[in-house]
Amino acid sequence: MFDFKLHHVDAATGARAGVLSTPHGPLETPAFMPVGTQGTVKGVTIDQLRATGAQMILGNTYHLALRPSADVVESLGGLHAFTGWTGPILTDSGGFQIFSLAANAKITEEKAVFRSHIDGQLFELSPEKAVRIQEQLGSDVAMVLDHVLALPAAAEQVQDAMQRSVRWAARCQAAARRTDQAQFAIIQGGLDERQRIWCAEQLAALDFPGYAIGGLSVGEAPADMYRVLGFTTPAMPREKPRYLMGVGRPIDIVEAIARGVDMFDCVMPTRNGRNALAFTDAGPVRLRNAKHERDDRPLEPDCPCPACRHSLAYLRHLFMAGEMTGPILLSIHNLTFYQRLVAAAQAAIRENKYGSFLAERRARWNTECDKDVVAEE
């Protein structure tokens, strides 16, 4: 049911184009997965989401397990039937949310114990339970439970969490029962080359159908992230899909693709859309800016999204008036922008032109993106 075909590797950069086949359809890579944390991409209906070009979406195990609960989702036929999304779905394991959202998280070799950020209820997540919940959710791709740390962290802490993540990955693999769900392992190891490579090799030996790079985009500088990718992806199996979790800005995505990454997810398009910041090929646009008051041009004339059938002046008015359609339309535009970006990257790779594609975007975006955009939800 699962299969990853690498169709082309860009001669100069190593950027890859391929297709991941899943029980709910194909994912062309490089791919961007919109984040549907609580069983919906914020502000966007299923029809609108499909029209952005998205093929696969992400659901958050931590959030769904707390509300409405894995039992409820399972009793309603799983995440596809529950949400109405008929394409492939990836669920994370909850590791990142325990690190970033849960209160009083205590992690032992056996499991993580923490309090819900919603109602303070005690909740336990072991590797086996993370697998069980994701099997109840019925996603196409399930992530192993990993131990996520804030960076910078002491070398011993990074190593301890990384080694635990490897042991937990093996426990997740042993616990998996569904044959219609692929499990991806997660490479940890902070910013340390030796640790990342060791982790990648340990997990490669376990022969997972896909591999993720975790523990990045947690506060480190972009240059550090690119450096880590530069030595991590060469240690990952060539024939398996590579997924960079929680990344990122448009420039991060094109830089990571150049380093051989195939899949991405991030809340940035929707988060920034709700905050009146639009992504465009020319760089970010702040919709609240008074200079747009009478501007009758669209955000991007060649963009097929519903926001770009309106003027900048109208979009600005919606935000100034506090109307929900502002966040809705801009979320859809930004999701469409990300899908158009990865589609353009795919085309550039197939034509062996990824080097110039990357150079153009570096020139356009490198400085502009940094100061405006919000990376976390």
Add this chain to the structure above:
Amino acid sequence: MFDFKLHHVDAATGARAGVLSTPHGPLETPAFMPVGTQGTVKGVTIDQLRATGAQMILGNTYHLALRPSADVVESLGGLHAFTGWTGPILTDSGGFQIFSLAANAKITEEKAVFRSHIDGQLFELSPEKAVRIQEQLGSDVAMVLDHVLALPAAAEQVQDAMQRSVRWAARCQAAARRTDQAQFAIIQGGLDERQRIWCAEQLAALDFPGYAIGGLSVGEAPADMYRVLGFTTPAMPREKPRYLMGVGRPIDIVEAIARGVDMFDCVMPTRNGRNALAFTDAGPVRLRNAKHERDDRPLEPDCPCPACRHSLAYLRHLFMAGEMTGPILLSIHNLTFYQRLVAAAQAAIRENKYGSFLAERRARWNTECDKDVVAEE
């Protein structure tokens, strides 16, 4: 450019089916117009709005004049180009908003002077200015400026405001310049039969292309509203469209159609949708109710709206999780419900079955609707 054709009158009740032609297309009546106060129906994109079956929408002159201003809308090509709504648009005159929203409103024979509810700025609205603003907005139907009162009010106050409304209507008519915009007069007169009939006759003599009934749905009992309609519509020109402003609950709409009303607008479908209350043929459904937690049925199996492709359990989850898609989907469902209601009323009228159509809905809704729904935005 404007024309109202009465195609059929139900033999038993007097309910009417017709078509209002406008420069931006036809409106089949009885019709319900969704309210796009600030240049957007709250939470609903233009494509989604069209798909509910809506043919004509309403914009609020008061709100648009304050933000983004009539000048801005005009400079962007008018309300159709600004909002992207290509069908007919009706704008109100601001009379009701001065009464309900503005601070320190002072009404003289010349004009209303009030402070903006947004920033406290002083604003003046005379009949001539109400016409001028609506001509800048470029709506298909413009309403005359009227003097709205809270009910109950002393008989002399009601008479004074009603007579001023007639004088203001004549001033609006004299001020109108656009030939592609039809002006509707507004009948006032509180709950008093003599005053309503006198007002209707005075305005009929001025030969407007359409007539509205104003000053209802401002706190009076439903029975009082039906009584007022019962003696007002017979005094209105038979060959002109009749518009009941700001009404209302589904039961109010079917009762008013039975009394010869053709057009309606109300914030109830969107307002209640945002508050997790769905309208259905079986009566209102509160989505937050725990009994829907695992209910895999849709709100209405025969409804074609995007909300009804989901389960009650999923819609409930969206509201419990605070997701915008809950209000969005339920607003769309409720708007679709209202459009299906008026379409069913049109069919019943054409078949001379409006009496039984009304009786069925009275039996189903009369008690249930009252306790749940919210009438004001």
